[in-house]
Amino acid sequence: MSDLHIASVTKHFGETSVLKGVTLDVKDGEFISLVGPSGCGKSTLLRIIAGLETPTSGTIAIGGAEVTQLRAADRNLSMVFQSYALYPHLTVAENIAVPLQMRQMTALQRLPVLGGILPGARTHKDDIAQAVRHAAEMLEIAALLDRKPGQLSGGQRQRVALGRALVRDPAAFLLDEPLSNLDAKLRVQTRAEIAELHRRLKATFIYVTHDQVEAMTMSDRIAVMMGGEILQCAAPDVIYEDPDDIRVAEFIGSPKINVLPLERNGSALMLFDQVLNSHLSTESPKVMQMGLRPEALQLTQSKPHLTGRVVHLENLGSEVFAQVALDSNGSRVTLRAMPAQRHRLGLGAQVGLSFDLSAAIIFDAGGARLRHVEGAVTCAPEVA
Amino acid sequence: MTRDWWKHLVLILGAIIVLAPFYMMVSYSFKSPGEIDRGEGGFFGRQEQMIDPRCIALRQPGRADIEAARTRFLGQDDASVQASLLAETEAACSMRPVVFNYSKAFTEAPLVRYLLNGVAVTLSIFLIQSVVALPAAYALAKLNFWGRDAVFGLVLFCLLIPVHAIALPLYIGLAKLGLTNTYAALVVPWTISVFGIFLMRQFFMTVPDDLIDAARMDGMSELTIVWRVMLPTAIPALLAFAIFSVVAHWNDYFWPRIVVTGNRDLFTPPLGLREFKGDGDGSFFGPMMATATVIVTPLIVAFLLAQRRFIEGITLSGMK
Numbered sequence: 290m291s292d293l294h295i296a297s298v299t300k301h302f303g304e305t306s307v308l309k310g311v312t313l314d315v316k317d318g319e320f321i322s323l324v325g326p327s328g329c330g331k332s333t334l335l336r337i338i339a340g341l342e343t344p345t346s347g348t349i350a351i352g353g354a355e356v357t358q359l360r361a362a363d364r365n366l367s368m369v370f371q372s373y374a375l376y377p378h379l380t381v382a383e384n385i386a387v388p389l390q391m392r393q394m395t396a397l398q399r400l401p402v403l404g405g406i407l408p409g410a411r412t413h414k415d416d417i418a419q420a421v422r423h424a425a426e427m428l429e430i431a432a433l434l435d436r437k438p439g440q441l442s443g444g445q446r447q448r449v450a451l452g453r454a455l456v457r458d459p460a461a462f463l464l465d466e467p468l469s470n471l472d473a474k475l476r477v478q479t480r481a482e483i484a485e486l487h488r489r490l491k492a493t494f495i496y497v498t499h500d501q502v503e504a505m506t507m508s509d510r511i512a513v514m515m516g517g518e519i520l521q522c523a524a525p526d527v528i529y530e531d532p533d534d535i536r537v538a539e540f541i542g543s544p545k546i547n548v549l550p551l552e553r554n555g556s557a558l559m560l561f562d563q564v565l566n567s568h569l570s571t572e573s574p575k576v577m578q579m580g581l582r583p584e585a586l587q588l589t590q591s592k593p594h595l596t597g598r599v600v601h602l603e604n605l606g607s608e609v610f611a612q613v614a615l616d617s618n619g620s621r622v623t624l625r626a627m628p629a630q631r632h633r634l635g636l637g638a639q640v641g642l643s644f645d646l647s648a649a650i651i652f653d654a655g656g657a658r659l660r661h662v663e664g665a666v667t668c669a670p671e672v673a
Numbered sequence: 674m675t676r677d678w679w680k681h682l683v684l685i686l687g688a689i690i691v692l693a694p695f696y697m698m699v700s701y702s703f704k705s706p707g708e709i710d711r712g713e714g715g716f717f718g719r720q721e722q723m724i725d726p727r728c729i730a731l732r733q734p735g736r737a738d739i740e741a742a743r744t745r746f747l748g749q750d751d752a753s754v755q756a757s758l759l760a761e762t763e764a765a766c767s768m769r770p771v772v773f774n775y776s777k778a779f780t781e782a783p784l785v786r787y788l789l790n791g792v793a794v795t796l797s798i799f800l801i802q803s804v805v806a807l808p809a810a811y812a813l814a815k816l817n818f819w820g821r822d823a824v825f826g827l828v829l830f831c832l833l834i835p836v837h838a839i840a841l842p843l844y845i846g847l848a849k850l851g852l853t854n855t856y857a858a859l860v861v862p863w864t865i866s867v868f869g870i871f872l873m874r875q876f877f878m879t880v881p882d883d884l885i886d887a888a889r890m891d892g893m894s895e896l897t898i899v900w901r902v903m904l905p906t907a908i909p910a911l912l913a914f915a916i917f918s919v920v921a922h923w924n925d926y927f928w929p930r931i932v933v934t935g936n937r938d939l940f941t942p943p944l945g946l947r948e949f950k951g952d953g954d955g956s957f958f959g960p961m962m963a964t965a966t967v968i969v970t971p972l973i974v975a976f977l978l979a980q981r982r983f984i985e986g987i988t989l990s991g992m993k
Contacts, residue, residue, distance in 0.1 A: 336886075339890060341886050360889070361886075361889040362890070362892040362893065362894070366890065367890065370887055371883070374881065374883035374884045375887075376887075376888075376902060376905075377905075377906060378905035378906060379905075388892060391891050391897075392892050
């Protein structure tokens with residue numbers, strides 16, 4: 290187990306540039322999620338770390354040693370694939386044993402008949418069987434060891450793939466969307482199990498997913514990737530509450546963050562002709578965007594910042610999400626309300642919304658975070 | 674059903690056309706020469722006792738035989754002893770036509786040797802073809818290297834070359850190497866099968882990339898992947914290829930006829946059929962057809978035993 294350094298890695302496939310200079314440091318024992326929409330390059334990055342692809346430029350180092358030119362087989366990394374990629378002709382036990390056989394036995398010892406009579410083969414075989422049993426017990430698949438992958442359910446195959454990855458002691462585990470072929474219920478369960486496995490093994494995990502819930506619930510840090518770059522790499526709560534970029538804010542959080550246009554008129558901060566604050570430095574940009582999480586909006590009757598009509602309602606039992614079409618520009622915002630407030634949220638009902646400006650996240654027109662504007666807005670007393 | 678009757682009609686006609694020669698072959702192998710010449714006796718023939726004229730000719734009793742037999746036929750003159758001896762010979766040389774045909778098939782020529790030759794040659798060809806085709810197909814299907822498409826184009830191009838077009842250069846090459854009339858001459862020209870490479874490549878294209886990446890992560894080298902991952906998953910496709918390869922080379926008459934000229938020890942089963950072709954004393958159709966039946970039986974038995982896997986292999990649906 291060791292730390293991992295990825296330094297300005299780029300990857301081009303012909304004309305298309307998939308990774309545009311990715312730098313990432315992963316500490317020993319850390320659980321890092323690479324999350325982003327499909328096509329953002331997260332899987333390519335993982336395959337480059339694994340050694341299955343070579344980067345166009347940049348370096349990869351594991352435990353201080355550079356491995357950029359090393360074959361996948363020599364990097365001592367384990368990988369779990371989305372499709373599980375179990376060997377269909379081998380039993381579960383044989384599948385889990387393969388990485389050990391490949392690393393601990395010589396080519397001669399692996400031969401079907403001759404291998405059995407060579408000196409040392411017996412003890413090797415016993416050691417491997419022992420390790421396989423241990424891994425199987427850890428994942429509670431000991432009863433399945435004699436089955437073929439074709440006879441297993443998706444969840445069981447997933448465990449076998451995990452078993453094959455953890456049977457040896459790799460420098461890091463690479464997981465490529467390992468839960469996306471499972472049904473929703475099993476996914477939640479396996480999610481918790483993988484997180485627990487990480488705590489128990491204290492190993493480095495690099496986890497690729499497009500599901501932000503997985504990333505939020507399991508990781509020490511999340512690296513949000515988009516368009517071949519890492520936009521932000523930080524702890525899940527930081528990513529959620531303090532995003533650097535509007536794309537990060539929009540990608541993380543479900544339902545999606547509400548984005549409303551802001552304007553600066555002199556030193557006044559305007560939202561749909563309404564002055565929110567008048568202490569803005571005149572150096573701030575004229576056009577800005579404001580991100581408001583659904584939970585930052587409140588239903589109100591007096592002095593609403595926004596008014597609109599309820600056009601869609603989703604009742605999840607513990608909470609209610611309402612989509613409100615704004616009177617000002619017709620755009621929709623999502624509001625999270627408590628079930629107790631449901632009677633005010635009938636379809637078509639006219640509602641007023643207010644928010645605390647300190648909960649707003651402000652970005653410039655290009656999407657970069659404007660922390661100084663937020664500072665000015667929240668520190669100065671409102672005089673509106 | 675009623676609307677599909679014409680399909681069945683076509684299929685039945687096709688089946689008759691395909692099966693008729695086999696019917697004749699098996700039927701002839703049961704019949705006596707007379708029945709074959711006259712075209713009578715139905716499928717099995719009448720199976721009357723017949724006398725092998727050659728057997729009689731070889732065992733004509735001579736002076737010495739008569740002297741030796743005199744003790745058994747006491748008080749008889751030479752003519753009647755000779756007649757008795759002749760009757761004994763005839764009894765010994767008479768047999769059912771089916772026994773005659775099949776015993777001739779195995780005694781007239783070393784058919785067992787030919788069959789063993791056939792097994793050795795076809796299996797060596799298939800084995801070496803697989804050893805060449807599997808890594809080549811893996812490289813063409815799953816590895817990225819400069820010129821891969823060009824190489825695959827060459828493979829497709831080679832599929833278009835008929836064997837007979839290159840037979841002469843091949844023969845001359847083998848002759849210059851002094852390899853004619855050897856097992857090598859029967860095997861070596863067929864060891865690289867572009868059809869095999871093509872077939873296996875098409876199959877390997879359907880194997881998920883993740884499986885190969887997983888093998889790499891598990892520490893396998895590329896060649897190990899071919900033998901330990903690709904080969905086991907490709908068994909159905911390999912079986913399909915085995916049918917084509919084994920059938921083609923088991924039944925091949927053309928090439929063995931060219932490179933095996935004198936040495937009868939190297940004859941493959943189809944060459945064995947020539948032993949019964951008409952010489953001065955007429956053709957032995959019965960034994961010849963018996964030989965043909967013996968030659969095709971292994972293939973038919975193998976097909977019936979593995980019919981399911983064979984058809985799976987041909988449709989390449991055995992995966993998953």
